[in-house]
Amino acid sequence: MASEFDLIEQYFTRRPRRAELGVGDDAAIVRPSPGHELVISTDLLVEGVHFFSDVEPESLGWKALAVNLSDMAAMGATPRWATLGCVLCPGLGDGTSAPSESSSWLELFARGFFSCADRYEVDLIGGDTTRGRRGATTFSVTIVGELPHDQGLRRSGAQIGDDIWVSGAPGRAAIGLAHLQGKAELRDTLLSECLQALHRPVPRIELGLALRKIASSAIDISDGLLADLGHLLKASGTCARLQFAALPEAGLSRDAFLAGGDDYELLFTAAAARRGEISAVSAALNLPLQLIGRVLAGNAGELKVIDQHGLDITPARRGFDHFR
Amino acid sequence: MASEFDLIEQYFTRRPRRAELGVGDDAAIVRPSPGHELVISTDLLVEGVHFFSDVEPESLGWKALAVNLSDMAAMGATPRWATLGCVLCPGLGDGTSAPSESSSWLELFARGFFSCADRYEVDLIGGDTTRGRRGATTFSVTIVGELPHDQGLRRSGAQIGDDIWVSGAPGRAAIGLAHLQGKAELRDTLLSECLQALHRPVPRIELGLALRKIASSAIDISDGLLADLGHLLKASGTCARLQFAALPEAGLSRDAFLAGGDDYELLFTAAAARRGEISAVSAALNLPLQLIGRVLAGNAGELKVIDQHGLDITPARRGFDHFR
Numbered sequence: 001m002a003s004e005f006d007l008i009e010q011y012f013t014r015r016p017r018r019a020e021l022g023v024g025d026d027a028a029i030v031r032p033s034p035g036h037e038l039v040i041s042t043d044l045l046v047e048g049v050h051f052f053s054d055v056e057p058e059s060l061g062w063k064a065l066a067v068n069l070s071d072m073a074a075m076g077a078t079p080r081w082a083t084l085g086c087v088l089c090p091g092l093g094d095g096t097s098a099p100s101e102s103s104s105w106l107e108l109f110a111r112g113f114f115s116c117a118d119r120y121e122v123d124l125i126g127g128d129t130t131r132g133r134r135g136a137t138t139f140s141v142t143i144v145g146e147l148p149h150d151q152g153l154r155r156s157g158a159q160i161g162d163d164i165w166v167s168g169a170p171g172r173a174a175i176g177l178a179h180l181q182g183k184a185e186l187r188d189t190l191l192s193e194c195l196q197a198l199h200r201p202v203p204r205i206e207l208g209l210a211l212r213k214i215a216s217s218a219i220d221i222s223d224g225l226l227a228d229l230g231h232l233l234k235a236s237g238t239c240a241r242l243q244f245a246a247l248p249e250a251g252l253s254r255d256a257f258l259a260g261g262d263d264y265e266l267l268f269t270a271a272a273a274r275r276g277e278i279s280a281v282s283a284a285l286n287l288p289l290q291l292i293g294r295v296l297a298g299n300a301g302e303l304k305v306i307d308q309h310g311l312d313i314t315p316a317r318r319g320f321d322h323f324r
Numbered sequence: 325m326a327s328e329f330d331l332i333e334q335y336f337t338r339r340p341r342r343a344e345l346g347v348g349d350d351a352a353i354v355r356p357s358p359g360h361e362l363v364i365s366t367d368l369l370v371e372g373v374h375f376f377s378d379v380e381p382e383s384l385g386w387k388a389l390a391v392n393l394s395d396m397a398a399m400g401a402t403p404r405w406a407t408l409g410c411v412l413c414p415g416l417g418d419g420t421s422a423p424s425e426s427s428s429w430l431e432l433f434a435r436g437f438f439s440c441a442d443r444y445e446v447d448l449i450g451g452d453t454t455r456g457r458r459g460a461t462t463f464s465v466t467i468v469g470e471l472p473h474d475q476g477l478r479r480s481g482a483q484i485g486d487d488i489w490v491s492g493a494p495g496r497a498a499i500g501l502a503h504l505q506g507k508a509e510l511r512d513t514l515l516s517e518c519l520q521a522l523h524r525p526v527p528r529i530e531l532g533l534a535l536r537k538i539a540s541s542a543i544d545i546s547d548g549l550l551a552d553l554g555h556l557l558k559a560s561g562t563c564a565r566l567q568f569a570a571l572p573e574a575g576l577s578r579d580a581f582l583a584g585g586d587d588y589e590l591l592f593t594a595a596a597a598r599r600g601e602i603s604a605v606s607a608a609l610n611l612p613l614q615l616i617g618r619v620l621a622g623n624a625g626e627l628k629v630i631d632q633h634g635l636d637i638t639p640a641r642r643g644f645d646h647f648r
Contacts, residue, residue, distance in 0.1 A: 020361060024559070025479050026544060027365035032356045039349035042407040042466060046453045076352035083366040085409070085443060087463040094356035128368045133459055140409045140464035142366060142450075147353065155349050220350055235348070243436065 011085065013111040016123035026127035030081050036225060039077035039152065040146040043068045047137040051090070051264045057105045060139075061112025067222065068143040069120055069203035070264040074220040076153040076212040077145035079205065081125045082117065085140035087132035100137040120205055125185075150258040153208065153268070158236035162269040164293040165278065167204055170225050171253065172197035174260025199265040206281035207289075210281045211268055218268035224259040226303065226318040229267055234268075234301035242293035242305045257304065259317055269295055334427075335434040336408065340447035352449035354363070354405050356470060363476065365403035367392045371461040376421045379417070381429045383523040384463075386435025391546065392467040393444055393527035398544040400477040400536040401469035403529065405449045406441065409464035411456035423554040433606040436548055436646040477532065477540075481541035482560035486593040488617040489602065491528055494549050495577065496521035499583025525588040529614075534605045535592055542592035548583040550627065550642040551589055558625035560593075567630045568615035582629065583641055593619055 016022040020208040033036060045051060045064050067083060072079040088106065091099025099105050119125060121142070132138065176186035177196030186194055204220070211218060219232045233240055270278060275291075282289040305314045327443040340346040345353040349568060369375060371387050389406060396403040412430065414422025423429050441448060446467070456462065500518030502508035510518055528544070535542060541554045557564055594602060599615075629638045 021478065026395040027363045027401065027469070029364045029399070029465075029476050030364065031473075032362055033447050035359070037406065038354045038356055038468075039351045040405065040407060040450060040466075040468065042409050042450055042452050042464070044409045044454050044464070045413055046456050048452050048457060071350040077351065081364065081465055083364060085366050087368060087369045088463055106418055126366055127366060128624050129462075130368050130370050132370050132462070133372060133457075135457055136460035136462075138411055138456070138464075139458075140366070142364075142464075142466035143351075144362075144364065144468070149355075152345070152347065152353050155564070158560070159644055168598055176596050184331070210601065218350075236572070265545060279420075 009105055012127060014048065014114065014124065016200065018080065018119065018123060020125065022125045023127070028081070030125065035149055036146040037073045037149055037152070039147050040142065041068055041071035042140065042142045043071070045139045047098055047135060053135070054095055056199065057108040058112035058323055061109040062116045062200050063142050064139045064203050065113055065116040065122065066203050066303040067264060068141045069116070069122070069165060069205060070201065070220040070222065072143055073144040073204040073208035074153065074218050074266055075145070075147065076151060076208045076218065077147045078120050078209065079120055079143055079145040080101055081123050081144045083156040084124060084127040084141045086127065086129045086137060087135045087138040089127065089132045091135050092106045092134065094209055097219060098137045098301050109192030120203070140279070141150060145306055150210045153211060154214055154217035155217055155219050155232045155235035158232060158238050158269040158295045159271070160238055162216055162228070162271070162295040163272055163275065163291055164240060164242065164267070164269055164295060165289050166221070166225065166265055166267050167207055167287055167289055168265040169288070170221055170259045170263045170265050173201065173262040174256040176254070177262070198262065203264060204266045206285055207266055207281070207287060211286065214274050214277050214281070215268040215270045220265055221263040221265045222261060224318060225267060226258050226259045226315070229303060230301050230318055232267065233303060236295070237300045238295045239298035240293050240295050242303065244292065244307065255315065258315055335430055336448060336451060338448065339470045340449055341445065342404065342447060346447065347451070349519050350406070354449065359473055360470040361473055361476070363396060363471050364466065365392055365395035365398045366464065367395070368468045369463045371422055371459060377459070378419055379422065380404060380523065381432040382436035383405045385433040386440045386524050388465050389437055389440040389446065390525050390527050391588060392465045393440070393446070393529060394525065394544040394546065396467060396469040396476065397532035398542050399469070399530040399592060400469065400475060400542065401471045402445055402533065403446050403467055403469040405468045406448050407466045407525065408437070408448060408451040410453045411459050411460060411462040412453065413456045413461045421459040422461045423645065425455060444527070466595065475536045477535060477539055477542035479541055479543050479556045479559035480620045482556060482562050482593040482621055483540050483595065484562055484621045486619040487595070487596055487615055488553070488566065488591070488593055488619060490589055490614050490616055491531055491611055492550065492589040493612070494545055494587045494589050495580030495584045497525065497586040498580040499577070499584070503603055522586065527588060528590045530604070530609055531590055531611060534609065538598050538601050538605070539592040539594045542590055544584060545589045545591055548585045548638070548642060549591060550582050551570045553627060554625050554642055556591065557627060560619070561624045562619045563616050563622035563624065563626040564619050565628050565630060568616065568632065577641060582639055594596040605630065
């Protein structure tokens with residue numbers, strides 16, 4: 001068994017692009033850009049909660065960073081630096097626990113992590129590694145990004161009358177999960193797209209940057225569209241009405257679209273006058289942006305979903321909460 | 325059972341002192357001080373590895389932050405902002421797992437965490453909370469500090485001929501642990517000091533700040549004095565000879581002093597010409613600083629320990645590594 005220091009040296013030490021001091025001292029040192037604020041977020045990925053023991057470690061490595069980058073996207077920030085905490089555990093070979101302390105597993109995890117880090121030009125500047133009990137593999141990623149002063153996309157900025165938009169095709173991750181659990185059957189392109197959404201989510205960094213001066217508020221969809229819209233509305237002291245002409249795509253259920261978690265698309269609000277700019281952003285990024293509703297005055301956090309016939313179809317369950 | 329959002333709201337949401345945006349959005353926003361670099365570090369605390377199931381949650385809350393602050397001290401940085409990831413688990417009441425998801429446990433943990441945060445003026449600006457398996461309670465703290473440009477105390481700065489110093493009384497945490505495990509018997513003042521060192525370590529923040537322009541290198545002792553000195557010497561490309569006239573205090577064993585981990589004292593090097601300034605720092609902070617050896621030319625990382633009679637007493641085991 002390699003030592004903690006060997007593991008760090010072997011898999012997680014890379015020369016940083018823009019850090020004064022990276023992995024290997026008591027702490028890393030980085031130099032923030034003048035005139036910028038820092039944006040900081042932490043996410044946990046826990047075995048049995050966020051991933052199964054038989055997860056592909058390379059996908060998990062990508063996802064561990066990608067879900068944090070999604071928080072940067074939702075703030076309109078440029079991601080810069082990350083730290084990684086790893087609780088690595090023995091696997092007994094019967095598939096009931098991730099063998100995350102094995103070199104082969106960890107090497108693949110690191111490969112996925114760094115392929116995401118390279119894609120978004122993020123430096124891994126520090127971390128901590130320890131051994132845990134079987135079945136308790138846990139990763140904790142903290143990301144630090146930058147933002148020009150006062151340009152952050154906060155949840156609290158939605159104004160009455162604003163349009164409500166969502167990127168991409170929410171629900172795919174939930175449908176992909178349902179497929180893996182034998183609760184749905186997908187095929188061909190849709191299957192691969194849904195599994196891609198579940199295992200290799202694409203953080204909407206470029207969209208967040210493009211929306212800095214356009215959107216009034218933003219949030220990423222990790223708990224489910226309605227749940228996260230609820231958080232945004234509560235923070236903004238507003239309510240909302242969603243209306244769909246049709247579902248975004250054949251084969252995706254309305255429930256998955258509205259309440260499926262783990263999507264990492266961006267939900268944002270903007271004044272109706274910005275529709276032209278938003279269409280231009282959608283075209284430039286080759287990313288569908290769908291107008292799904294409007295911000296209204298009323299009880300903070302309340303929302304109603306109306307179908308194409310004008311019927312109220314608001315579901316009882318809004319999304320996913322790890323403690324319910 | 326309270327929801328994840330309720331838990332965050334109830335125990336971990338406090339108005340930050342110096343953040344633009346704290347807990348409750350996709351990420352926090354902070355404004356770094358002009359002319360400063362950022363110092364960033366992450367530490368994990370894992371049940372069964374770093375603490376037992378019957379740990380006092382209030383002490384653990386203090387320690388979870390304090391061990392990270394110690395990394396800031398070792399860099400000479402001023403700690404500013406922290407994030408906290410919590411994997412909370414059920415306890416079955418038989419003492420074999422920490423009931424960390426219970427409100428009473430979590431409230432005490434938060435109390436300890438914030439008493440340390442208040443003491444060192446650190447803002448908790450974000451985090452993530454999830455449920456884990458029984459026996460897998462885990463905390464992940466990331467700390468962000470500030471440092472005037474190019475004043476960081478790196479491990480790599482030790483120069484041949486420098487003195488080697490250590491603060492306080494290393495070994496107390498290890499002796500306290502030995503007492504709890506029935507391997508040592510302590511009494512009265514020494515017992516309470518050793519348990520204090522183990523459960524409520526005091527990060528040497530003020531010492532780190534005072535040493536910014538005095539020390540040539542520094543590291544905190546979390547793995548054991550010799551192990552951490554070894555890391556520092558390796559980074560500096562030097563070796564060392566330690567010599568003790570006597571042990572620092574009656575009742576503390578030499579092994580605990582040299583190889584006991586979990587201490588969070590600072591080990592640092594400085595030119596012999598700085599001895600007067602170092603004595604003045606010791607007096608001003610009312611903190612013993614002990615001269616224990618000298619940096620020499622030779623194979624990077626090698627070190628020798630000599631007793632008062634000139635005999636080589638270098639122990640085989642240098643310290644603690646979670647993966648050995």
